[in-house]
Amino acid sequence: MDERELRAWAYLSRVAEPPNRALAELVAELGAVEAAEAVRKRLVPERFRAVLRATEARADNDRAAIDLEEAARVGARLMTPDDPEWPAWRMLPLDSLDEPAAPLVLWVRGAGGLDTLADKAISVVGSRAASGYGEHITGRLAADLVGGGWTVVSGGAYGVDGAAHRAALAADGSTVAVLACGIDRHYPAGHDRLLTEIARTGLLVSEYPPGVSPAKHRFLTRNRLVAALGRAVIVTEAGARSGAANTAMWARRIGVPVGAYPGPVNSAMSVGCHRMIRADDAHLVTDAATVVELAGPIGELALIDPSPRRPTDQLTIEQLKVYDALPTVGDRAVAEIAVDSGLPIGDVRAALAAMDVAGLVRSDGALWRLV
Amino acid sequence: MDERELRAWAYLSRVAEPPNRALAELVAELGAVEAAEAVRKRLVPERFRAVLRATEARADNDRAAIDLEEAARVGARLMTPDDPEWPAWRMLPLDSLDEPAAPLVLWVRGAGGLDTLADKAISVVGSRAASGYGEHITGRLAADLVGGGWTVVSGGAYGVDGAAHRAALAADGSTVAVLACGIDRHYPAGHDRLLTEIARTGLLVSEYPPGVSPAKHRFLTRNRLVAALGRAVIVTEAGARSGAANTAMWARRIGVPVGAYPGPVNSAMSVGCHRMIRADDAHLVTDAATVVELAGPIGELALIDPSPRRPTDQLTIEQLKVYDALPTVGDRAVAEIAVDSGLPIGDVRAALAAMDVAGLVRSDGALWRLV
Numbered sequence: 001m002d003e004r005e006l007r008a009w010a011y012l013s014r015v016a017e018p019p020n021r022a023l024a025e026l027v028a029e030l031g032a033v034e035a036a037e038a039v040r041k042r043l044v045p046e047r048f049r050a051v052l053r054a055t056e057a058r059a060d061n062d063r064a065a066i067d068l069e070e071a072a073r074v075g076a077r078l079m080t081p082d083d084p085e086w087p088a089w090r091m092l093p094l095d096s097l098d099e100p101a102a103p104l105v106l107w108v109r110g111a112g113g114l115d116t117l118a119d120k121a122i123s124v125v126g127s128r129a130a131s132g133y134g135e136h137i138t139g140r141l142a143a144d145l146v147g148g149g150w151t152v153v154s155g156g157a158y159g160v161d162g163a164a165h166r167a168a169l170a171a172d173g174s175t176v177a178v179l180a181c182g183i184d185r186h187y188p189a190g191h192d193r194l195l196t197e198i199a200r201t202g203l204l205v206s207e208y209p210p211g212v213s214p215a216k217h218r219f220l221t222r223n224r225l226v227a228a229l230g231r232a233v234i235v236t237e238a239g240a241r242s243g244a245a246n247t248a249m250w251a252r253r254i255g256v257p258v259g260a261y262p263g264p265v266n267s268a269m270s271v272g273c274h275r276m277i278r279a280d281d282a283h284l285v286t287d288a289a290t291v292v293e294l295a296g297p298i299g300e301l302a303l304i305d306p307s308p309r310r311p312t313d314q315l316t317i318e319q320l321k322v323y324d325a326l327p328t329v330g331d332r333a334v335a336e337i338a339v340d341s342g343l344p345i346g347d348v349r350a351a352l353a354a355m356d357v358a359g360l361v362r363s364d365g366a367l368w369r370l371v
Numbered sequence: 372m373d374e375r376e377l378r379a380w381a382y383l384s385r386v387a388e389p390p391n392r393a394l395a396e397l398v399a400e401l402g403a404v405e406a407a408e409a410v411r412k413r414l415v416p417e418r419f420r421a422v423l424r425a426t427e428a429r430a431d432n433d434r435a436a437i438d439l440e441e442a443a444r445v446g447a448r449l450m451t452p453d454d455p456e457w458p459a460w461r462m463l464p465l466d467s468l469d470e471p472a473a474p475l476v477l478w479v480r481g482a483g484g485l486d487t488l489a490d491k492a493i494s495v496v497g498s499r500a501a502s503g504y505g506e507h508i509t510g511r512l513a514a515d516l517v518g519g520g521w522t523v524v525s526g527g528a529y530g531v532d533g534a535a536h537r538a539a540l541a542a543d544g545s546t547v548a549v550l551a552c553g554i555d556r557h558y559p560a561g562h563d564r565l566l567t568e569i570a571r572t573g574l575l576v577s578e579y580p581p582g583v584s585p586a587k588h589r590f591l592t593r594n595r596l597v598a599a600l601g602r603a604v605i606v607t608e609a610g611a612r613s614g615a616a617n618t619a620m621w622a623r624r625i626g627v628p629v630g631a632y633p634g635p636v637n638s639a640m641s642v643g644c645h646r647m648i649r650a651d652d653a654h655l656v657t658d659a660a661t662v663v664e665l666a667g668p669i670g671e672l673a674l675i676d677p678s679p680r681r682p683t684d685q686l687t688i689e690q691l692k693v694y695d696a697l698p699t700v701g702d703r704a705v706a707e708i709a710v711d712s713g714l715p716i717g718d719v720r721a722a723l724a725a726m727d728v729a730g731l732v733r734s735d736g737a738l739w740r741l742v
Contacts, residue, residue, distance in 0.1 A: 017692065017713030057709035057716065137636055213711075215695035217688060241681075262633030262645060265508055265657040274633060277648070277655050284648045284655070286636040310612075317588060321388065324586035338428035340584075342388030345428065 001082065008036035009080050009105050010064035014209045015039055015055045019101035019221070022050035027104065032080070063209070070210035075199065076109035076183040087118040090228050090254050100224045100254050103207045107183035110203035112151075117174055117203055121151035122295060123230030123251075125223075125244045126160025126237040131269045134160055134237030137261055139167035141236060144288030146173020151202075153178065153229045155222065156195055158188055160236050160244070169197055176229065179206040180222035181214035205229075220246055227251040232295040234285060235260045238272030245272055248282060259285035259294045311360055318343060322351040323360065323370075331367035372453065379407035380451050380476050381435035385580045386410055386426045390472035390592070393421035398475065403451070434580070441581035446570065447480035447554040458489040461599050461625050471595045471625050474578045478554035481574035483522075488545050488574055492522035493666055494601030494622075496594075496615045497531025497608040502640045505531055505608030508632055510538035512607060515659030517544020524549065524600045526593065527566055527575075529559055531607050531615070540568055547600065550577040551593035552585035576600075591617055598622040603666040605656060606631045609643030616643055619653060630656035630665045682731055689714060693722040694731065694741075702738035 009032045016023045026048045027035040038044045039055050040062070071078060079085060089102040108114060122145050126134060142152045142164040152168040154161040156177035168175035177198050179187065183206040186192040198204055207225065208218065223243060227233050227250035235258070238244040248258045260282035263270030276282035285291050315323060321341040326332055338348045352368055355361045361368055380403045387394045397419045398406040409415045410426050411433070442449060450456060460473040479485060493516050497505060513523045513535040523539040525532040527548035539546035548569050550558065554577040557563040569575055578596065579589065594614060598604050598621035606629070609615040619629045631653035634641030647653035656662050683694060692712040697703055709719045723739055726732045732739055 053715050053718075054713070057713055057719075061710060133635060133637075140637075215692070216683065217691045217695055261636055262641075262648075262655070264504060264635055265632055266511075270633075271657075274655060274657050277633075278657075278661070284633070284645060286642075286645050286649075290649070312587065320588045321586070324588055339432060342425070342428055344424050347424075348428075 001080070005033055006068060006078060007064040008032040010067050010078055010209065011036045011062055012039070013078070013105045013107070013207075014061075014063060014067065014212075015058050016051070017054075018104055018207045020051075020054050020104070021101060022048055022054055024101065024104055026051050067209040067211075070184055071107060071109075074109060074184045074210070076107050076204070076210070079106045079108050079114065081105075085113045085115050087115045087229070090256065100228070100250055103225065105207075107206045107209060108203055109183050110199040111201060112174060112176070112203040114176075114203060114205065117151045117176055118153075118229045120149060121153050121176065121230050122291060123153040123226050123233045123247070123256075124160065124164040124236060125154055125226060125233060125247045126235050127239050127242045127244065127269055127272070128157050128159040128161070129239070129269070130159035130163060130237050131263075131267060133263055133267065134269055135163040137263075138163040138236040141234065141261075141288055141291065142167035142173070142175075143171045145291070146171045146175070148288065148292065150292075151176060153226055155180070155219075155226055155243075155247075156187075156191060156198070156204075157243075158190065162191060162194060164236075165194060165198055169194075169201065175202040177202070177204050178222055178225045178229065179204060179208070179214075180218040182206065182208050182210040182212040184210040185212075185214070187214045219243060223247040224250040224254075227256055228254055230256060230295075232257045232259055232291060234258075234291055234294075235273055235276065235282060237261065237263060237269050238276075239269050240271045240275070242272045245276065248276060252281065257294045257296070258282040259291055261285060311358075314358070315355070315360075316351075318347055319351040319355055322348055323355060326361065326368060326370050328370065331364065331369040333367055337368065372451070376404055377439060377449060378435040379403040381438045381449055381580065382407045382433055383410070384449070384476045384478070384578075385432075385434060385438065385583075386429050387422070388425075389475055389578045391422075391425050391475070392472060393419055393425055395472065395475055397422050438580040438582075441555055442478060442480075445480060445555045445581070447478050447575070447581075450477045450479050450485065452476075456484045456486050458486045458600070461627065471599070471621055473599075474596065476578070478577045478580060479574055480554050481570040482572060483545060483547070483574040485547070485574060485576065488522045488547055489524075489600045491520060492524050492547065492601050493662060494524040494597050494604045494618070494627075495531065495535040495607060496525055496597060496604065496618045497606050498610050498613045498615065498640055498643070499528050499530040499532070500610070500640070501530035501534060501608050502634075502638060504634060504638065505640055506534040508634075509534040509607040512605065512632075512659055512662065513538035513544070513546075514542045516662070517542045517546070519659065519663065521663075522547060522573075524597055526551070526590075526597055526614075526618075527558075527562060527569070528614075529561065533562060533565060535607075536565060536569055540565075540572065546573040548573070548575050549593055549596045549600065550575060550579070550585075551589040553577065553579050553581040553583040555581040556583075556585070558585045590614060594618040595621040595625075598627055599625055601627060601666075603628045603630055603662060605629075605662055605665075606644055606647065606653060608632065608634060608640050609647070610640050611642045611646075613643045616647065619647060623652065628665050628667070629653040630662055632656060682729075685729070686726070686731075687722075689718055690722040690726055693719055694726060697732065697739060697741050699741065702735065702740035704738055708739065
């Protein structure tokens with residue numbers, strides 16, 4: 001891509017708060033270079049008039065060259081839909097401003113290829129104020145997922161997000177953090193080292209050009225990308241007010257399955273998960289196997305967790321009655337067993353014979369005992 | 372009821388292992404006295420031939436007088452379908468031996484009236500080897516239920532059952548224990564005092580005449596009565612192998628709603644509950660309110676647990692962008708806010724005016740700040 005085109009994309013990335021349907025349609029119609037020119041000159045085709053409003057506040061504020069320089073300085077690059085690394089978004093078409101729209105561009109930073117990473121990824125999200133339990137189960141899930149070759153996608157925040165990224169890194173796995181601020185910013189500050197480490201082996205991703213501040217509306221907007229990059233969204237722990245519910249909502253709207261971990265009912269940090277499960281907004285998941293099962297078949301099958309078996313499990317109800325009529329210690333005559341079990345003598349004998357073959361009882365002549 | 376009739380019922384209670392469809396039909400046809408005579412004399416109408424097999428082992432073992440004496444000695448009584456206290460069983464009709472059949476008679480012991488107690492009852496069951504968490508949430512549920520005027524039904528066992536009974540008693544509530552052995556036996560032995568206390572203020576119930584030993588098949592059979600006596604069956608904690616799954620199965624077959632409490636996913640004692648919820652065999656419940664909601668409307672409504680509210684929850688996405696563009700400390704000009712939020716100046720002014728009215732922002736002339 002030539003410098004002129006790159007600058008056009010960078011300009012478009014900042015000129016309207018993303019995502020913006022009208023601007024995306026203008027770019028689709030004219031291409032990035034002409035669209036940027038049209039916005040700059042305030043001369044857009046009549047049916048794209050909405051672009052003028054959306055870009056009014058920032059049209060004159062062309063920071064494209066600075067943004068590209070700043071990105072390069074921190075090792076980030078601007079990725080456009082023309083890039084071979086651009087993933088196939090599971091987004092809805094750009095129907096309205098409220099619909100989950102694919103990003104216009106992405107600023108990315110790290111070694112990984114986004115398309116490859118997103119090909120087999122699970123998004124793991126939850127409360128920032130995670131409990132010890134929440135951090136533990138999140139770490140266990142992330143470690144098990146990357147052990148199975150999955151990428152762990154999250155939002156880089158404190159609590160569950162951090163536990164997911166850290167466990168993925170500790171297990172030498174792939175992890176992607178989608179930021180709600182400029183790609184050059186490490187937010188939260190306490191995750192400076194973690195985000196640096198993610199950029200080294202995985203990928204940082206943002207819709208926002210360098211320098212943009214994190215803001216509540218950007219977290220909500222960012223959440224749709226977290227949802228879209230996973231084959232499933234898993235909420236490991238969420239209180240009554242968790243951004244995870246918003247990510248789960250985006251996932252449901254774009255058809256990505258949602259799973260939630262249960263937790264102690266007396267933990268405020270599990271209230272959100274329980275509510276989602278009760279409302280059928282999320283499936284109850286308990287481990288990587290159930291998560292992978294939820295994510296759908298792409299070559300793996302979840303292990304079926306079999307119930308432990310006991311020898312008496314295979315008995316008929318009649319055999320069980322006879323079995324129960326035998327004393328724990330010592331032996332008993334058939335007639336006594338019949339009275340105790342309430343079964344006819346003939347049925348008692350038949351049951352004893354079958355259980356003898358199965359190795360559950362044995363006889364010393366007339367008396368029977370448990371093996 | 373005269374002594375002759377009572378003895379006939381007592382004889383019938385023991386002569387076949389309950390429940391027995393053929394015997395129940397014979398009693399329905401002939402009445403208790405004639406049915407007992409027919410069984411004793413081995414002379415039953417041709418179409419009740421199955422009764423002969425079912426009673427073969429015990430027909431000559433008439434302990435009716437002894438059983439009634441023994442029951443009286445421990446303060447128990449024999450209750451028959453003719454008794455005004457006999458509850459309306461939610462059982463299926465006697466279709467086959469495998470169907471959940473209503474009991475032929477019940478031996479009961481205690482101050483309570485079974486029909487009254489069962490009128491507004493919840494069955495609370497779970498693992499014998501309950502964890503501290505399991506006992507805690509069970510006790511909390513039982514206390515809250517009896518506080519709402521509900522009877523707590525359970526099986527008198529260690530673990531969850533015991534915690535449910537104990538909490539109900541401690542809160543001066545009603546509780547019913549359904550036994551899998553003779554009404555005179557205190558099983559398990561460690562619950563001797565607990566069962567005595569239940570008999571004092573609530574009710575012990577058993578299908579089995581005095582002296583009958585607890586046995587695995589009797590626990591399974593007993594479970595259907597636990598299921599039938601509640602308006603809902605709640606499993607508060609269950610491992611992979613819990614009898615509670617069997618009680619839940621009976622409940623589903625007779626149309627009683629089943630609820631299960633979630634717990635930590637790394638607790639083996641919650642595996643059974645999570646499995647039931649995942650299989651849609653149980654609804655996730657978290658407290659007495661959700662349990663009562665599940666039990667269905669009989670005058671109560673569960674309290675809706677509202678999400679905590681924040682002042683910014685009511686903002687439009689545009690207002691939120693403006694709100695987020697204001698600094699935490701200090702103030703900002705409208706033009707700056709417009710660039711930061713990406714909104715046209717006019718929209719910024721409108722959003723600020725609306726939030727000013729709502730008391731969220733205020734202005735010192737040209738500059739705006741958060742309240």
